[in-house]
Amino acid sequence: xxxxxxxxxxxxxxxxxxxxxxxxxxxxxxxxxxxxxxxxxxxxxxxxxxxxxxxxxxxxxxxxxxxxxxxxxxxxxxxxxxxxxxxxxxxxxxxxxxxxxxxxxxxxxxxxxxxxxxxxxxxxxxxxxxxxxxxxxxxxxxxxxxxxxxxxxxxxxxxxxxxxxxxxxxxxxxxxxxxxxxxxxxxxxxxxxxxxxxxxxxxxxxxxxxxxxxxxxxxxxxxxxxxxxxxxxxxxxxxxxxxxxxxxxxxxxxxxxxxxxxxxxxxxxxxxxxxxxxxxxxxxxxxxxxxxxxxxxxxxxxxxxxxxxxxxxxxxxxxxxxxxxxxxxxxxxxxxxxxxxxxxxxxxxxxxxxxxxxxxxxxxxxxxxxxxxxxxxxxxxxxxxxxxxxxxxxxxxxxxxxxxxxxxxxxxxxxxxxxxxxxxxxxxxxxxxxxxxxxxxxxxxxxxxxxxxxxxxxxxxxxxxxxxxxxxxxxxxxxxxxxxxxxxxxxxxxxxxxxxxxxxxxxxxxxxxxxxxxxxxxxxxxxxxxxxxxxxxxxxxxxxxxxxxxxxxxxxxxxxxxxxxxxxxxxxxxxxxxxxxxxxxxxxxxxxxxxxxxxxxxxxxxxxxxxxxx
Amino acid sequence: xxxxxxxxxxxxxxxxxxxxxxxxxxxxxxxxxxxxxxxxxxxxxxxxxxxxxxxxxxxxxxxxxxxxxxxxxxxxxxxxxxxxxxxxxxxxxxxxxxxxxxxxxxxxxxxxxxxxxxxxxxxxxxxxxxxxxxxxxxxxxxxxxxxxxxxxxxxxxxxxxxxxxxxxxxxxxxxxxxxxxxxxxxxxxxxxxxxxxxxxxxxxxxxxxxxxxxxxxxxxxxxxxxxxxxxxxxxxxxxxxxxxxxxxxxxxx
Numbered sequence: 102x103x104x105x106x107x108x109x110x111x112x113x114x115x116x117x118x119x120x121x122x123x124x125x126x127x128x129x130x131x132x133x134x135x136x137x138x139x140x141x142x143x144x145x146x147x148x149x150x151x152x153x154x155x156x157x158x159x160x161x162x163x164x165x166x167x168x169x170x171x172x173x174x175x176x177x178x179x180x181x182x183x184x185x186x187x188x189x190x191x192x193x194x195x196x197x198x199x200x201x202x203x204x205x206x207x208x209x210x211x212x213x214x215x216x217x218x219x220x221x222x223x224x225x226x227x228x229x230x231x232x233x234x235x236x237x238x239x240x241x242x243x244x245x246x247x248x249x250x251x252x253x254x255x256x257x258x259x260x261x262x263x264x265x266x267x268x269x270x271x272x273x274x275x276x277x278x279x280x281x282x283x284x285x286x287x288x289x290x291x292x293x294x295x296x297x298x299x300x301x302x303x304x305x306x307x308x309x310x311x312x313x314x315x316x317x318x319x320x321x322x323x324x325x326x327x328x329x330x331x332x333x334x335x336x337x338x339x340x341x342x343x344x345x346x347x348x349x350x351x352x353x354x355x356x357x358x359x360x361x362x363x364x365x366x367x368x369x370x371x372x373x374x375x376x377x378x379x380x381x382x383x384x385x386x387x388x389x390x391x392x393x394x395x396x397x398x399x400x401x402x403x404x405x406x407x408x409x410x411x412x413x414x415x416x417x418x419x420x421x422x423x424x425x426x427x428x429x430x431x432x433x434x435x436x437x438x439x440x441x442x443x444x445x446x447x448x449x450x451x452x453x454x455x456x457x458x459x460x461x462x463x464x465x466x467x468x469x470x471x472x473x474x475x476x477x478x479x480x481x482x483x484x485x486x487x488x489x490x491x492x493x494x495x496x497x498x499x500x501x502x503x504x505x506x507x508x509x510x511x512x513x514x515x516x517x518x519x520x521x522x523x524x525x526x527x528x529x530x531x532x533x534x535x536x537x538x539x540x541x542x543x544x545x546x547x548x549x550x551x552x553x554x555x556x557x558x559x560x561x562x563x564x565x566x567x568x569x570x571x572x573x574x575x576x577x578x579x580x581x582x583x584x585x586x587x588x589x590x591x592x593x594x595x596x597x598x599x600x601x602x603x604x605x606x607x608x609x610x611x612x613x614x615x616x617x618x619x620x621x622x623x624x625x626x627x628x629x630x631x632x633x634x635x636x637x638x639x640x641x642x643x644x645x646x647x648x649x650x651x652x653x654x655x656x657x658x659x660x661x662x663x664x665x666x667x668x669x670x671x672x673x674x675x676x677x678x679x680x681x682x683x684x685x686x687x688x689x690x691x692x693x694x695x696x697x698x699x700x701x702x703x704x705x706x707x708x709x710x711x712x713x714x715x
Numbered sequence: 716x717x718x719x720x721x722x723x724x725x726x727x728x729x730x731x732x733x734x735x736x737x738x739x740x741x742x743x744x745x746x747x748x749x750x751x752x753x754x755x756x757x758x759x760x761x762x763x764x765x766x767x768x769x770x771x772x773x774x775x776x777x778x779x780x781x782x783x784x785x786x787x788x789x790x791x792x793x794x795x796x797x798x799x800x801x802x803x804x805x806x807x808x809x810x811x812x813x814x815x816x817x818x819x820x821x822x823x824x825x826x827x828x829x830x831x832x833x834x835x836x837x838x839x840x841x842x843x844x845x846x847x848x849x850x851x852x853x854x855x856x857x858x859x860x861x862x863x864x865x866x867x868x869x870x871x872x873x874x875x876x877x878x879x880x881x882x883x884x885x886x887x888x889x890x891x892x893x894x895x896x897x898x899x900x901x902x903x904x905x906x907x908x909x910x911x912x913x914x915x916x917x918x919x920x921x922x923x924x925x926x927x928x929x930x931x932x933x934x935x936x937x938x939x940x941x942x943x944x945x946x947x948x949x950x951x952x953x954x955x956x957x958x959x960x961x962x963x964x965x966x967x968x
Contacts, residue, residue, distance in 0.1 A: 304923060454755050457786020458822070458914040458934075479786055534783075537814055539807035541780050542773040543746050549771050549801050555849045555900060563853050567860030574864055 130155045134167055134212045134225040135364050136201075138267070138294040140326055140333035143203045144235035147172065151197040151214045151225060158183055158193050161216035167225065169201055171209040171232070176200040206234040231326065233333060246327035246336040247290065254288035254338065255468065262329055267294040268361060270339065270375035272354060278381040281349050282398030282437065283500040286315065286468055288341045289357040289375050292334040297322065298362040300373075302339055305355045309348050311440055312355075315465045316341035343470045345398075345437045349384035353377045390496040390505055392445070397497035399436020403444075405429065405493055405510035417487060417514035428453060428478040430510070432495060438472035439463050444495050450488050451480040485517045589708075596633040600626060600697060607693075611686050617675055619686055623693045624671040627664065630697045634704035644668070655707045660699055667696055746777065754785035772801040776808050783815055788822070789912035789934030791815050793966035796910055796937075800968060803844050816935060823915065823933040830952045831936055837953075840898035848899050852892035859885035907940040909950065909965040918958025922947035929958040940967055 131154040136147060149169065153161055160181075177199045184192045197214070208231050213224040245257035255275035263269050268291070275286040291300055300322065305312070322337035339359060346352055357375040385395065404411075406429040407418050420426055432441060439461050446453040456476035463472030490513040499506045554560055584591070603626040610619035631639045631647075635654050639647055644665060651661045670689065674681050681689075745760025761778035779794035795812035798805055833841075843851075862882030869875045911932050918929035922944040930952070932938075938950040941957065948965050951957040 304921075304926065307924075454785070458788075460915060477786070534814060534818065538780065538783065539810050541746055541749055541777040542807070543743075544773075546742055546769070546771040546773050548769060553845060553900075553904060555845060555896065556904075560849065560853075564856055567857050571860045571863050574867055578867065 130161070130216075130218055130223055132214070132216065132223045132225050134214055134228055135296055136211055136228040136230055137296060137363065138333075139228065139296060140231045140294065140335055141203070142233050142235035142331065142333065143206055145203070145232075147201040147203065147230065149199040149201055149211060149228075151199075153195040153197075153216060155193045155218065156190060158191050159218060160193060161195065161218050161223075163215075163217045164195075164197070165215040166197065166199070167212035167214040169199065169209075169211055171205060171207055172201040172203055172211070174199050175202050203232040206232050208232075231333070233328075235331070246325045247288075247323075247338050248325075254290060254341070255286050257288075259329060260290075260292065262292065262332065262334075268292065268297075268363065268373065270357060270359060270373045272357065272375045272378060274354060274378055274380055276380070278383060279346065280383050280398060280498065280500045280503075281346050281385055282395060282498070283345065284399075284436065284470055285344045285346065285380055286341070287344055287354055289339045290336050291322070291339050291359070291361070291373070292327070292329075292336050293363070294332070294334055296364040297335075297337075298364040299370075300339065300359050300361040302357060302359040305340075305342075305357060307344075307355050309352050310344040310346060310355060311437060312345070313343045313437070313439070313463070313465060313470045314340075315343050315468050315470075341468070343465065343468070345440075346380070346382040349382045351379045352382045353379045385498050386503070386505070388505065389498075390507065392494070393496040393498070393505065394442045394444075396437065396441045397495065398500060399434055399438075399497065400499055400501070400506075401432055401434035401436065401495060401497045401508045403493065403495045403508045403510050404431045404433075405490065405513060406431075407490065407513055407515065412511055412513040415514075417516040420515055420517045426451065426480050426515075428480070428490065430456075430476045430478065430493065431473055432476070432508075433471075433473035434497075434508075435469055435471040436497075437470060438474050441474055443474075443476045444493065446478055446493060448490050450484055451490070453478040453480045488515045488517055489513065490515065592633065596629065599629060603629070604690075604694065607690055611683070611690055614683065616679075616681055616686060620671040620674040620689070623689060624668060624675070626693060626697060627668060627671070627700075630700045631664070634700050634707075655710075656703055660703060663696055664700070667692060742774065742777075745781075749777065749781055749784075752784075754781050757781040758785060758787075770801070772798040772805055772808070775801070776805070776811070779808070779811060779815075783811065783818075787934075788815055788819050789910065789914065790966065792819070792935035793910035793912060793968075796968055797966075803846065819933060819935045830930070830932065830954050830956065833953045836898070837902055840895050841902060843895070843899070845896070845899050845903055848892060848896040852889065852896050855885050855889040855892050859889045907967060909938050909940045909948070909967040911936040911938060911960075911964060912966050913964045916960060916964055918950065918956070918960055919947075920958060922949070922959045926959070930956050932960075938965065940965065 131152065134149060134151050136149045138145070138147065141147060149167065151167065153164070155161075166177075177197065179195070179197050181193070181195045184194070208229060210227050210229055212227040215222065215224045217223070245253040245255075247253050247257075254273040257273050260269070260271040271290045271292060273288045273290065279285050289302075291297070316338060317340055318338065322339070324335040324337045327334050327336045340357060344354070354377050356377045359373045360370055361373050362370040385398070406412075408420075408427050409429065410418055412418065428446065430444060430446070432438070432444070443456045443459060455478075457479050459474060459476045461472060461474045463470060465471075492509040492512055494507050494509045496505060496507050498504075603622055607619055607622040607626070610616075610622060628640050631651070635650060639650070642650065648661050648665060651664070652658070656664075667689075674689070741760055741764055745757050745764070748754075748756035748760055758778065758781045761774060761781060764774055765778065775794045775798035779791045779798065782788075782791035782794060792812060792815045795808045795815065798808040799812065802808070859882055862878055862885055866875060866878045866882060869878060911934055914934050915931055917931050920927040920929055932952070936952070938952055940948055941951050942949040943962065944959075946962055947959045948962045948967075949957065949959050950965065
């Protein structure tokens with residue numbers, strides 16, 4: 102019992118605590134301190150801003166301003182605001198702004214500001230501000246300010262800052278001249294005097310260059326300090342690329358564009374544009390050796406393997422009868438390895454085509470692009486016996502020496518075994534694959550088309566036909582059931598149908614001039630109408646009995662008289678039709694039609710009288 | 716005059732015959748090149764027929780073989796897939812496609828995890844061919860409604876009870892077959908797939924050369940074609956990765 106009570110109490114407590122916790126998490130305030138600029142001199146004015154923002158209308162209690170050691174607060178103000186974010190979410194924002202003047206030079210830790218919200222204490226971040234003496238400001242320096250981060254900008258030069266601009270881009274190129282295809286390292290730097298809100302570089306337009314990325318900050322920029330004249334900046338690398346020129350002449354570097362803003366000025370985002378220094382690109386010398394491909398600029402080494410085996414001096418590599426040879430050529434070195442063209446292999450006794458596949462890997466260690474391209478060629482030996490793949494030469498231009506060089510493989514001795522009998526030695530993987538493959542289809546070919554049965558009308562017809570059959574059966578059974586029921590309505594429908602048939606038959610007899618049949622049909626029509634009206638057989642009744650019955654059922658005397666007269670006329674005419682002409686027969690037909698209508702109306706009126714409440 | 720007319724007619728007939736017989740001659744020529752081990756010539760011959768608009772499963776199969784023998788696994792797999800699209804029960808193409816995929820697995824063992832394995836649901840719905848599922852759906856549908864019709868015609872008895880049970884089972888099977896068929900049609904006919912043709916290439920984050928590099932993909936990988944933009948194709952892998960590649964690197968099925 103005690104255990105159950107304890108468990109229940111724990112559950113209730115958990116339920117009670119849970120929503121509070123959720124509310125607390127949802128209402129964690131944004132509380133931060135920003136100082137602009139973070140680097141300056143003793144003659145500069147600094148601004149500190151504390152922002153407190155909650156996702157409700159709750160205000161902070163006991164706000165405590167940050168410590169500004171080394172600074173004098175010359176002015177401060179506060180502003181608050183309540184808003185409904187996106188029409189749904191409440192927001193409360195409070196800003197405290199402080200204008201600071203440094204008392205002395207040094208590095209100061211400002212903050213944190215403190216506040217309480219719903220009994221919980223919160224504190225802002227701390228900001229390090231570096232202040233230098235204005236009188237002894239550092240002289241302009243050409244030292245790479247990013248060097249300490251390990252990703253320095255080769256060939257760094259001090260930029261000329263734009264007038265009255267606290268943020269700009271700078272482009273640094275490592276060399277003023279280069280050959281076509283030689284690596285040129287370009288570093289784009291951002292200089293800022295304030296805390297960076299965001300910086301989003303746009304895509305580079307590499308018109309006359311092929312590029313390899315050397316360094317690209319993934320998340321945060323790594324800032325360093327730099328001084329230009331009397332002004333202190335924070336500097337970070339935005340991008341660092343190895344560029345390879347594709348044409349000679351005075352070629353401008355690609356221009357880097359970036360959308361940027363300082364912290365708390367995100368609404369004032371602006372476009373920063375880097376300068377575009379030009380580089381003199383020299384053409385390659387004219388005395389290129391035969392087979393030289395202009396993509397080979399750098400320093401290269403080549404190595405050849407046969408069927409994955411490196412050549413051993415004095416020991417030929419054995420090739421099975423009619424077996425394939427896989428020649429692997431590895432080109433490694435520094436330069437734009439990824440864009441090098443595959444060497445063309447012309448070896449007597451073999452027929453090597455284009456490489457069947459290739460793979461490459463490159464590294465950018467120490468800012469130099471290097472790597473290895475592996476090309477795989479396949480061929481079958483065209484003759485047997487001892488053979489040799491001679492040295493394969495790859496000519497390249499070495500920009501360091503300014504001369505063409507040649508890298509070459511060592512000759513590879515092969516021993517192609519002769520075929521014995523008709524069997525094929527399937528030692529190589531290519532031959533095993535060839536044997537396992539189903540061979541090509543020969544013969545005539547015709548145009549085919551992709552057609553899906555499920556898209557055709559036949560599919561829908563076959564799919565819907567059973568359901569339509571079922572629906573048809575249901576409808577048929579329903580109609581049959583309705584028609585087969587014995588209700589006043591169905592009786593009336595049947596009587597009318599019968600009457601229509603009688604009238605059509607009478608009209609036919611009239612057209613044929615058959616008076617006997619016509620009057621017989623009219624008499625039957627009147628009797629059937631009466632039987633339907635009084636709901637009992639009347640043909641066996643004598644005429645007085647019929648009149649009494651009709652009167653008893655409520656038919657008025659005038660109608661009874663008309664019925665009697667017409668029945669008399671029919672009896673007479675049936676047995677003496679010769680004395681009646683066509684006009685009279687037509688009038689009889691019309692009279693009978695009117696009589697039947699009157700009988701039907703009377704029967705309907707009498708029936709409704711009976712149904713009406715007494 | 717008559718002679719001139721007869722000669723001109725004969726010339727026209729000969730020219731017409733030569734034009735109609737052009738395709739088989741090229742096909743024969745490409746087959747001959749294949750037989751002689753001139754794989755590149757065979758590829759060129761078959762490709763010229765494909766470029767001329769000829770669509771035929773044997774042509775695609777032979778082209779796949781020529782690419783396979785010349786070591787180009789991506790185009791080889793692409794053409795086997797094209798042959799199988801025309802003729803899903805093409806046993807030779809299935810066999811060689813399996814060999815080519817084995818070769819891809821041998822050549823690039825460090826392929827991306829789950830990039831080729833479709834989700835369990837896709838594997839279930841594509842386990843049977845569209846044609847088989849269509850036949851099953853129509854058969855179950857017919858059995859279901861025939862059962863219902865007989866249930867209405869037979870008034871009572873054990874036979875009627877067995878008819879009701881049969882109809883319920885057939886109805887459930889009809890619904891299952893319809894769902895499978897719809898999903899199968901969606902994944903095989905409505906969703907556009909492509910085959911990676913290059914030996915290996917990096918997907919890009921955007922439709923331009925300088926955008927960030929994504930995952931490395933290999934030849935023969937079956938990818939979903941999501942969109943196109945000025946010479947680039949946005950592709951999606953089975954493991955959810957997506958990126959852009961040049962459109963020449965993808966053969967769309």
